[in-house]
Amino acid sequence: MSMPLAASINPLAPFLDQLADAASAAIMPHFRQGFSVVNKLESGFDPVTIADKNGETAMRALINQHHPDHGILGEEHGAENLEADLVWVLDPIDGTRAFITGLPTWGCLIGLRSEGKPSLGMMAQPYIGERFSGDGQRAWYQGPLGSKDLKTRPCASLKEATLFTTTPALFSKTERPAFDRLEAEAQLTRYGTDCYAYCMVAAGHGDAVIESGLQAYDIVALVPIIEGAGGVVTTWTGGSPAEGGQIVASGDPRLHDILLKELSKAAD
Incomplete structure (x- = not known):
């Protein structure tokens, strides 16, 4: 190839x-x-x-x-x-x-x-x-x-967004309510996607991935793909994703800011 x-x-x-x-x-x-x-x-x-x-x-x-x-x-x-x-x-x-x-x-x-x-x-x-x-x-x-x-797609509104997570079971008791509030407002949420979700955001077929408890080897390879396609990957507080942890990846920086406002309330 x-x-x-x-x-x-x-x-x-x-x-x-x-x-x-x-x-x-x-x-x-x-x-x-x-x-x-x-x-x-x-x-x-x-x-x-x-x-x-x-x-x-x-x-x-x-x-x-x-x-x-x-x-x-x-x-x-x-x-x-x-x-x-x-x-x-x-x-x-x-x-x-x-x-x-x-x-x-x-x-x-x-x-x-x-x-x-x-x-x-x-x-x-x-x-x-x-x-x-x-x-x-x-x-x-x-x-x-x-x-x-690969290019991410524009999405500046949560109500128009498609969200991904591997499973809501990833989230702790303090994290889950923040995710539930975002899911309730989003247009669509899909589960069971693992690393494919990040690639679908990079390809413009979805808008954000929200996960927690990740290790470095779960996310390092995916960051340059999302960023290279025009998206953003950070921790829930906006920090570096290089060591894993609570991760959010978005295709549109405007949506990313919206997600961080909610997720930061439940961040470690």
Whole structure:
């Protein structure tokens, strides 16, 4: 796959496709096949599979081969060389619950932090064959619909907005009322979307994603995609999303300001 239109200003952008190819080759033999699921939590359910682990192993091997001076932070195999200026932030299967139930709404998240700031990212969905990428200055799509640049759509009013969240169960007792008030005023809300929601905002098919309890590997790859398409990603207080936490992503900065006014009341 190659990037459409103008090339990315980031020289590491082509490496995203190499990492996605390696992860896809490791993950896809297990999708909708028989595999065991391990629960990472003693209380609750946080599933992991051999596909998650193999996907990250494949990406880490490529990074260490081609860029041994870079750091890596991955969901499944931890951290190495985090003091490096460039750190890859990996979630081989974002949406493992979707993966284990055969739904194609999971994605491989490949992000890069440059001096702590999300600077490059891709969400790859190998079953559907879609890749959404961004470098903070532009964002692009490759897949069954061809190759094209991504642009968010204008939406300055909550009553006209389509909101996403993976599930309202993400929110604590203090967070949930703020989300409920926004959902009640929004035109439409969709659940169960994981990383795909952020890409749909970048592509102009939705307007905002509101989530909580995210880790860095859940969001770093998605920030340059949203920002490159013209959107905004922050914490609920308007801070940097680089470490995860309470996250809101909007396609229109005007809508983002509206959401922050409500969400900041329930922020940590």
